[in-house]
Amino acid sequence: MTKPSSPPLVALGAAAGATQALRRFFEAMPDEPNAAFVVVVKQEAASDADLVTALAESTKLPVTPVVGETHLSDNHIYVVAPNQDVRLTDNTIGAIAPKEQLSKGAPVDFFFRSLASQRNDGLAIVLTGGGVDGAIGARAIKEAGGIVLVQDPAEAEYPSMPRNAIAMDVADFVKPVGELAAKVFELVGQFPNREIEPFGESDEETLQRILAHVRVRLGHDFSAYKRATIVRRIARRSHLMHQNSLAGYYAFLRENPEEAQALFSDFLISVTTFFRDVAPFEALAKHVIPLLFDEQKHGGSIRVWVPGCATGEEAYSIGILLLEEANRRDFRPEIQVFGSDLDAGALAVAREGRYPASIEADVSEERLRCFFQREGEHYRVSRELREVVLLANHSLLRDPPFSRLNMISCRNLLIYLNRELQQQVCNTFHYALNAGGFLFVGASESADQPNSTFRLVDREAKIYRSVPASGERMPTLPILLGPRRKRERESLVARHVPRVDQANGAALHRQMLEKISPPSMLVDSAHRAVHLSENAGRFLQMSGGPVTSDATDMVRPELRFDLRTALNRAFERGEPSLSMPIFVKFNDSARRIYLQVRPVEDGDAARHALVFFIEGEEVDADAAQATGELASGEPAVETIKRLQEELQLSQGRLYATRADSEAATEESRAANEELQSINEEYRSTAEELETSKEELQSINEELQTVNNELKLKLESISRAHSDLQNLMAATDVGTLFLDTALRIKRFTPHFAQIFNVTGSDEGRPITDFTHQLEYDGLAGDANRVLRDLAPFEYEVKSRSGGWYLIRIRPYRTIEDKIDGVVITFVDITERRRVEEALRESERRLKQEMRLVEMSRMPIFVWDFDDGIVQWNRGSEELYGYSRSEAIGKRIEELRETTVIRDTWENVRETLLRTGSWSGELIQKLKDGRSLVVESQLELKHVENRRLVLESTRDITEQKKWEARRQLLLDELRHRVANTLSVVQSMARQTQRTTHSTEEFVRVFDGRLTSLSIAHNLLLATHWEGAELGALARGQLAAHLQSADHRLRIQGEPVQLPPELATPFALVLHELATNAAKYGALSSEKGFVSLSWSTHKNNDVRYLEIEWRETDGPAVGKPTRRGFGGQLIERSLPGAKVQRMFDENGVVCRIEVQWQEARDERTG
């Protein structure tokens, strides 16, 4: 298949992330790889121009976009537009017009398959991408003998495509992109040595050794497989293992035990798809399946065997057809499809029943809907279908077959086998099938066999029907290969014994019939002798050459011409015929023989003919001779007669043939017309498709946009997801998500500190777990929240002394469905503590406030811009306004305030400027009185308010006292000055009237003492006055000591005002001094009487005082009027003083206006 001129072809398939991966691939690729690269991308992310540009930047190789038909050459990169299907034809790739696109969105698969169909040395590389594209194509490549390389999914940006390719079990190499490039370079470098030509004798021997090795190691014999396939697969493996010769590979195989398995797997690679080749399957569904059901009308089961089912697609396809038929009918026989294969790996895939979404290309939408379930990028076969199909590891060649089957579907398996083996397999099938069972083989296969065990039913679809074995011969189990052959045969023989017994009566009957009936031979439509009667032997005479079963060659030569004529007549016209007598020379005699040929109606077509040899009378030799002689005369007539008959026959045949031909011509003309009209239809369809293509392109554009949007969405979702993860990890709030059955769905790390849970506990009921809280109602509360849908909050103490706020809310999905509850645990230990402290401080503040409120000290607060805010008890008491009257009123409204030596406005201004003011104010009370207060004002800014704290002190009394003190001071000053003045004057006066210093001192001292005594008396009464009696006794005390019995003081108590008291004291002093010096007191017998009385005259009170001396020495009027005398007579203001010097003694009478001073007088 490979053209020598074709360069090695490397097909690269990728989807999402393609640009990056491809760039890296070509960057790592050496300069001269000597291969052509075709890049197929299933994606919309980058336009082809972008990809072309991007690749051109990363490689020196020329990069060419594929447009139309492009011839491939070495060291070029061909970039196919995204999602464009391209097909490889010879060495040219051609873009397929959109209307013919068949890939259904799997361009990589499509191209890989195209490559596989054209070349057996393709290299396919599956790179990054989402989805499953490329997997099936890679399998095809490998099946064709190519090599499959896959990017390491761990490295791929989108690992889905590589993973699916690997899951197909087709990857020869799984490597990072960079290493893939190196590997490709290496593989391509060995390209010229790909073909190993095992035609040498030694190579043939080596090949056998290799197969023997595989057989010994794995128990499977491939020696009977088609040589070309085997050689190609071995060549592929040795290429991969860098072995340039078969001998080298054999050595490698022996050294590496695992290589045998790898080679085995390679031998088994096959491509299979659902409903591979549509028409044959349709024919099967239309003509065969209904028959199978018809046969089972009366119960029984339909059994179908699919040998070599590989990954199961064929088996499931048959299953689908059967189930569809069953659904169409109203009865349902038991259906059993056996799928068998050697390859356990492939069977595992089949058992899984999970196929890439690209099977959409093969399976109709309706079937997908009925028999598959979508699972993301895959479809899984439905349960119904899966139950119908039974899969088994089974070797068609080695193991005994399934039996009593209604149908066998074995497509594309026989082609791998050589002729001999094909024959054997057909025998096996014939054995396994019931009589009339169907065999369904691949398009390039056939079940035609010399012994004709199968009859072709549909040439196009390759459907055969088992022909019952001729005669009584029971079908025998064909020879099986492999070690278990013997045992299998024994068991099978045992199984068939009873069937032979059953047939005995019929055989006896048939033998009897044969004995009495004429010798006969059964001939089939190919003129082959199928069966002979016992006594037919004498009519036979084999001709020379190869042994054949052809009836005309078997009979005696004399009979051959007539037999052929009769058989033709029988098969072509269905007419029985009886021949003219034929002379046949037997050993001893010649006899006249008649041939009777009768077509046998056997089912739908007359496919057999029965030949009777009827023996006529004996012709003696002579007669024969005579006849022979006669024949020399007669022969002409007889020959002419026969020739005429033959001519007639030929003419008839010719006529029929012509008629047939005319009919055929007519038919072909009609067909031609039909084709023309179909062509028209195709053309209009093509136009429609063109329009559709444009529509699709615009839809594609839209999809690209949508895809980009989705990508952005996805990014934002994943970012949101990671945000959420981080939030969960970072949050100090324990959060728990429960489902409606209170099983844990999710929780934050912090939650694990409260409840004894770990990550593996998700899904378990929350009630299973112990926790740190003094709270047992969680489940109940959560259930209540679920019932009422009302959030719930609760503060709970933990056993370690902390506090948590538990908040339970219903969990609402985005669709507003309740799907459990969210419980958060907020650590409020600190908050509780602060709250407690706050409460305490508030309580204390209140107490303190209360103290202030209760204080007798007037304290109140008013808003600088508004009314009074606080008003305590002291304020109430002082101002007379109750709290309710005061609060809210402006301070200026409430009480009139006068500032001493200033204005209230200035006070406010000072307050604003300095923040405080203190001073004295005169404030009016509620009752109208004015008070002098000392006021302290403080301005405080509290939350945008300007508050003034004012405390006042009533200083009215203090002021009064201050005034009084000032008065006293003034008085004192006046009095002292006065007194000093008096003393000054008295000193001078005394000095003027005394003659010596001693006298001065004595007199002055006496007067000063007198003054001082008077002052003392006045001081005792706060200078309000002096009692006359006390004053007199004080002045006279010195004299009384010695002569108290000579002195009598008598009078009512009289209070003298101060201005009288002092001079009166001096007057008494002078009188006493004079009396002591000259008068009554100067002698022992003298007697003094001081008396006074008051009387009233014209509302004026008068005080009359009398000083009377008696019994003293006689006194005369003084000669000189001294200071003492002047004092006595003049010093009492407003007083009338009368002094008489009698014989008895001095008498002094003083009358003075007097009023008892009670009011506060000051001097």
Added chain:
Amino acid sequence: MNAPANHAVLNDARILIADDEFVIASDLEFVLQNVGARVQIAGTLADALTLATNEELDAALLDARLGSESSLQVAEALAARQIPFLFFSGQLLPAEVLARFPQARALVKPVDYGKLLDATAQMVRPQ
């Protein structure tokens, strides 16, 4: 006590002394008599008023208070008759009193007699 030359104007001058302290008044009387003045003493408000209203006077020396009463009435009477006078007192006189009688001098007790004589002479014969 020695009368300076300018005290000669007091010779025969008629002087009223209104003081409720007889000791002081008599002392002043002596001093003034010493320089030849004719002195009258009043110890009560009534006496002082009588004298100030009726007597021919050249000058008057007034204690601010007489007994328990102010001597303002006397001052008024003197001022009305345009008799010069001076206050002598144990205390500073209130400002309003001084403002009322701007021509009257005020001397504070105890008084230096020289100054008192000077002031009295000044009143009797202003220079």
